Amino acid sequence: MSSAQNHTSDSGILAVRDLRILFPTRDGRDTVKAIDGMDFEVRAGETFGIIGESGSGKTTLGRALVSLLPPTHGKILHDGTDPVTLGTGAFRKHRRDYQIIFQDPNAALNPRMTIIDSVVEPLEIMGQGDNASRRRRGIEVLERVGLAAEAADRYPHQLSGGQKQRVNIARVLTLRPKVIVCDEVVAALDVSIRGDVLNLFADLQREFGLTYVFITHDISVVSHISDRIAVTYLGKLMELGPAEDVVEHPLHPYTRALLSAEPVPLPSHLRVDRRIILEGEIPSPVAPPSGCRFRTRCPSVQPRCTEEVPAWRDVKPGHRVACHFATADGPPPDNQKAQRAS
Amino acid sequence: MTDAIDIFAATASRAASTPHVGGSPRPLLEVRDLSLSFATANGALPITRNVNFTIAPGERVGLVGESGCGKTVTGLSLLRLLPPQSARIQGDILFNGTNLATLSPRRMRAVRGREIAMIFQEPMSALDPVFTVGDQISEAYRVHFPVSRPEGRERAIAALREVGIPAPERRCDEYPHQLSGGMRQRVMIAMALICKPKLLVADEPTTALDVTVQAQITDLLRSLSERTGTALIFITHDLGVVAETCTRMITMYAGEVVEDAPVDDVLTRPRHPYTSGLLRSLPGLSKRRGVLASIPGRVPSPSAMPAGCRFRSRCTHAVAGCEQSQPMIEIESDRTARCWRAPELVLPGAVN
Numbered sequence: 001m002s003s004a005q006n007h008t009s010d011s012g013i014l015a016v017r018d019l020r021i022l023f024p025t026r027d028g029r030d031t032v033k034a035i036d037g038m039d040f041e042v043r044a045g046e047t048f049g050i051i052g053e054s055g056s057g058k059t060t061l062g063r064a065l066v067s068l069l070p071p072t073h074g075k076i077l078h079d080g081t082d083p084v085t086l087g088t089g090a091f092r093k094h095r096r097d098y099q100i101i102f103q104d105p106n107a108a109l110n111p112r113m114t115i116i117d118s119v120v121e122p123l124e125i126m127g128q129g130d131n132a133s134r135r136r137r138g139i140e141v142l143e144r145v146g147l148a149a150e151a152a153d154r155y156p157h158q159l160s161g162g163q164k165q166r167v168n169i170a171r172v173l174t175l176r177p178k179v180i181v182c183d184e185v186v187a188a189l190d191v192s193i194r195g196d197v198l199n200l201f202a203d204l205q206r207e208f209g210l211t212y213v214f215i216t217h218d219i220s221v222v223s224h225i226s227d228r229i230a231v232t233y234l235g236k237l238m239e240l241g242p243a244e245d246v247v248e249h250p251l252h253p254y255t256r257a258l259l260s261a262e263p264v265p266l267p268s269h270l271r272v273d274r275r276i277i278l279e280g281e282i283p284s285p286v287a288p289p290s291g292c293r294f295r296t297r298c299p300s301v302q303p304r305c306t307e308e309v310p311a312w313r314d315v316k317p318g319h320r321v322a323c324h325f326a327t328a329d330g331p332p333p334d335n336q337k338a339q340r341a342s
Numbered sequence: 343m344t345d346a347i348d349i350f351a352a353t354a355s356r357a358a359s360t361p362h363v364g365g366s367p368r369p370l371l372e373v374r375d376l377s378l379s380f381a382t383a384n385g386a387l388p389i390t391r392n393v394n395f396t397i398a399p400g401e402r403v404g405l406v407g408e409s410g411c412g413k414t415v416t417g418l419s420l421l422r423l424l425p426p427q428s429a430r431i432q433g434d435i436l437f438n439g440t441n442l443a444t445l446s447p448r449r450m451r452a453v454r455g456r457e458i459a460m461i462f463q464e465p466m467s468a469l470d471p472v473f474t475v476g477d478q479i480s481e482a483y484r485v486h487f488p489v490s491r492p493e494g495r496e497r498a499i500a501a502l503r504e505v506g507i508p509a510p511e512r513r514c515d516e517y518p519h520q521l522s523g524g525m526r527q528r529v530m531i532a533m534a535l536i537c538k539p540k541l542l543v544a545d546e547p548t549t550a551l552d553v554t555v556q557a558q559i560t561d562l563l564r565s566l567s568e569r570t571g572t573a574l575i576f577i578t579h580d581l582g583v584v585a586e587t588c589t590r591m592i593t594m595y596a597g598e599v600v601e602d603a604p605v606d607d608v609l610t611r612p613r614h615p616y617t618s619g620l621l622r623s624l625p626g627l628s629k630r631r632g633v634l635a636s637i638p639g640r641v642p643s644p645s646a647m648p649a650g651c652r653f654r655s656r657c658t659h660a661v662a663g664c665e666q667s668q669p670m671i672e673i674e675s676d677r678t679a680r681c682w683r684a685p686e687l688v689l690p691g692a693v694n
Contacts (some may be wrong), residue, residue, distance in 0.1 A: 041558070053552040160640055190408040191579060195623045195636030202631070217552065220626035224634070244630065261557040263582030265624060265692045267606035277561065278554045281522045 006176035012041035013211050014065060014098075015178055018074035021060055025286060033285050034060040036235035039312060042179070047212040049207065049243065051219060052064070055282045056232040062183045063214045066100045067091075079178075096126060099177040105164035109156040115142070116152035119171045126175065141170040145200060162193040169200065172332030173208070181213045186221060186310075198225060205217075221263045223247040232254045234293040235285055237312065241319030253323045253331040254294045277335070292323070300325065300332040369396035369436075370540055370573050371420070376443075377432035378415055378424070384429065387644055389415055390597040393433070397541065402567055402574040404584030404605065406620070407594035410641050412589070413577045416594070417543045421460055422450050437541070456486045459534035463546035465526035469518040475502075476514030479533045486537050501532040501546075505562060524555035528562070535566060542567070545577045561588045581621060581692075585609060593617045596641050596652040599670070603677040609692040613679035615657045618689035651681065659687055 001033045021035040034057045042048045052058045064076060067083045075082050078098055086094055101107045109118055120138040123129060126273045129137065139149050145166040156164055165185060172180055182201070202225065204210060217224050224231060226243040231254065239252040250256045257276040264271060278297045283289055289296050295305040302325065310322045325332035376393040379386040390412040397403055405413045411549040417432055418424050422442060435442040442453065462468045470478060479501055480494030489497070495514065502510035505528040518526055527547060534542055544563065548556040563589050567574045576588055584591050584605060591608050593601040593616065601614040622635040639656040641646055648655065650665035657664070663682065669676040673685065681687070 018561060053554060125429050161352055162640070169490070190622060191623045192408055192637035193640070195625070196638075198625065198634050199636070202633075219553070220624065224625035224630055261553040263553075263556070263560070263580060263586045264626070265581040265585045265609060265621065265636075267585070267609045267693065270693060275557060277557055282433030282552070 013044040013079055014213070015077040015080075016040050016065075016074070017077065019061075019064065019071055019076060020073035021057075021064055021069060022072045030286050033235050034286060035064065035296050036285075036288065038232075038235075039238050040045035040209060040230060040237060040240055043228075044178075045209055046227040047214055047225050049222035049229040050213065050215045050232060051222050051229060052232035053217065053282050054257075055234070055285060057235040057285070058215045058217075058232050061232070062100060062181045062213065065213060066098045066179075067095055068100070092126075096122070096175040097178040098181075099172040099175060100181040100183060101158060101165075101168050101172055101185050103187050105161055105168055105188060106156065109164060111156050114153050114155060115147075115159070115167050118156075119167060119174060121153075122171060122175050137174060137263055138170075141173050142167070144204075145170045145341065146196075148235050153155075158196070159295055160193075162189055162197060165189060165197055166200070169197075170206070172216070173204065176208065177210070179211045179213065181215065183215045185214075185216070187218065194221070201225065219247075219259060231258065234282060234288050236293055237320075237322060238294065239319075239321045241316070241321075245316070245319055249330060251315055251319065251326040251328070251331055252294075252323050253298050253300045253326075257299070258316075270294050282316065299334045299336065301335065302332075351380075370399045370438060371397040372434070372436040373416075373420070374434040374436065376416070376419065376431065376435065377418055378412070378432075379430045381428045381430065384645075386655050388597065388647070389644055390594075393594075393597075393599055395592055395599060395602060397573050397575065399540065400567065400571040400573050401590065402564065402576065402588040403579045404581075404588035404591045405575055405594065406579060406581060406584055406591060408579065408620075408641060410596075411594040412597040413594050414545055416579050417460070417545050417575060420541075420543055421454055421458055423460070452486070455482055455534075455539070456537045457539055457541065458541045459537070459539040460543040460545065461527070461530045461534050461547050463549050463604075465523065465530045465550075466518060468530055469526060471518055474515050474517055475521070475529045479514075479529065479536055482533045483536045497536060498532070501536045502529070504535070504566070505529075505532045506558075507532070523551055524558060527551060527555075527559055531559075531562065531566070535570070535572065538570060539572060541573045541575065543575045543577070546579070547576075548583060549578070549580070556583070563587060581609075581624065587691075593620070596647065597644065598652060598680060600653065600680040601678070602670070603679075607674075607677060612689050613673055613677065613684040613687070614653075614681050615659050615687070615689060616653045618691065619656075620689055621692045624692070659683060659689075 018036050019035050019038045022031040024031055050058050064071060083091055083094055116135060116138050119142060120134040123134045139152055142152060147163060147166055186197055189197060191223055205212060214222060214226060223243055229243045229246040230240040231238045233254050239246060239255045246255060250259055257278045260276045276299060280297055283296055291307050292305040292310050295301045304324055310324045312320060312322050315321050315326055316328045373393055373395050378389045380389060380539050393416055407413050409562050420435055431443055458675055476498045479498035482499050485496045499510045500513050502513055507513050507525060507528055515573055551657060560583055562573060578584060591603060591605050592599055595616045601617045608617060612621060619637040625634055625636060637656050642652060651668045654660045654664045668680045668682060670680050671684055672678050
């Protein structure tokens with residue numbers, strides 16, 4: 001591994017500072033605010049979960065974290081270094097430490113290349129070793145992710161979805177990265193094999209000291225594997241804290257509603273009906289609501305929410321939230337319930 | 343057209359005369375030994391085998407299983423939506439006593455949309471982009487009932503209101519691309535329910551939606567079913583959705599029904615090792631950061647199905663005897679499982 005391995009800066013292995021990523025709309029008259037001001041750090045060795053609905057900017061964020069998209073404003077620091085400032089050669093060397101795995105295991109593999117060719121391609125691009133040593137390394141890694149050496153000379157269509165996702169993991173591992181962004185990596189897999197792939201991620205983390213940024217809309221997955229969880233909504237973070245706190249005692253009304261919407265496979269007598277049905281859908285990121293972005297669907301909305309953007313503040317140690325009215329005890333009360341009580 | 347309506351009138355009056363007192367009511371749908379195969383260059387490829395189940399009027403049943411287990415084709419076969427050139431259907435699909443499997447194409451058209459409706463996973467591909475949603479909903483009605491255009495429009499607006507679309511008079515004249523994913527699925531539901539069918543087949547209707555919108559749609563489907571008495575077959579891989587929407591769950595594996603039981607019972611104590619495996623694989627049920635359960639191996643290919651229990655090679659409870667052919671065993675009066683060891687096995691469910 002690179003010499004930077006033991007170098008830790010106080011900003012964490014990934015630091016996001018006032019990040020904004022804007023895209024022009026097709027007619028060029030407006031901008032889509034995919035990421036509209038985010039601040040957070042990812043610590044070395046942790047699993048950092050990101051949850052949110054589609055359109056909340058989580059995929060854009062994942063791509064930006066590994067320099068596939070440049071920030072429009074603000075910056076993303078990799079272990080204290082801003083990759084934007086690096087020259088081409090240095091950047092290429094640097095980015096092997098920051099890798100990404102995508103959702104669709106089929107689309108990520110070239111159908112005309114054998115598995116081993118896909119797996120060793122990153123090493124080829126980096127100019128490491130010769131053909132024989134690369135192949136050896138490729139097979140080693142394939143075996144590590146649970147694929148038999150026979151799979152090496154097959155083509156993607158001869159493998160199942162779960163096996164293909166393992167190939168994608170193997171391909172990233174050949175570079176021995178420090179950080180892997182996992183964008184909905186198990187969403188396309190059947191429940192029965194999801195567990196296997198998630199277990200593999202956990203094993204590899206222990207073995208190689210990896211840092212994961214796990215992006216998903218599946219709350220049960222993210223709460224199972226994450227150390228900390230960030231909740232995104234319309235290009236902003238709503239809440240960030242230790243996974244258990246966020247899942248068991250959410251502080252933001254959005255997190256509470258999102259968690260309550262998750263269907264639970266429990267028999268009716270064990271199910272607590274605490275579901276908060278959110279009205280409508282996520283607004284357009286072209287013209288997000290003023291003030292707090294969640295206010296148009298928030299069951300606890302107050303006049304202040306329209307006027308003032310809530311500060312991104314620490315409510316408890318290590319637990320941040322963007323809501324005027326959230327306290328360490330929880331989110332503000334539901335307007336309807338408060339009314340009924342009075 | 344008029345002919346089609348006459349046929350409907352006949353079935354409707356027959357259904358209305360069904361006695362509905364005491365015991366188990368006459369089933370609305372009875373699927374008997376339904377086997378599907380597809381013609382391929384190498385001969386017939388069997389997809390499902392001897393699928394049996396019944397749906398009572400107003401009942402909500404979840405049809406679950408992994409991809410490739412045959413749940414979608416089973417749903418499509420109920421409406422005879424599989425390509426007739428390549429799909430071979432054997433067995434009976436008795437709907438209110440009429441065998442849909444042998445119905446003429448013309449009479450089948452009178453059933454589709456009128457008696458049995460279907461909604462799909464991706465509403466955008468199920469809607470025509472060049473017609474307004476109002477036109478498409480009223481068309482679904484006017485195919486079966488001879489009403490004027492203005493009345494069709496009125497009914498479409500009422501149907502949109504019924505599924506909770508705000509400002510239905512305005513939405514009625516909009517095109518599918520102007521609506522969000524959740525709205526489009528509501529439009530599909532409005533279209534499916536406008537003729538007040540007795541059975542709605544919903545194939546993964548919430549899979550493409552966000553959880554917050556999924557919660558809205560499953561609540562809508564459940565309350566519409568409760569209010570109108572429409573029976574629901576909910577095809578999904580999400581056991582949580584089944585738990586919250588359905589009263590009974592049918593588990594399919596490798597083209598066969600392997601378990602059929604009331605939802606609460608099967609979640610508490612599944613009787614087939616595959617159902618148990620599916621439940622144990624859900625991350626929410628394991629210790630946080632602990633090792634997740636999974637089912638080893640993969641579903642056998644339809645062209646190389648093993649004899650006997652099809653789940654055997656992946657089953658941790660497999661013993662000598664499992665290679666024998668496995669019939670469905672009645673465990674309780676309303677529960678069956680395709681596992682000869684079901685009476686003795688104590689399998690973990692969703693509750694510890």
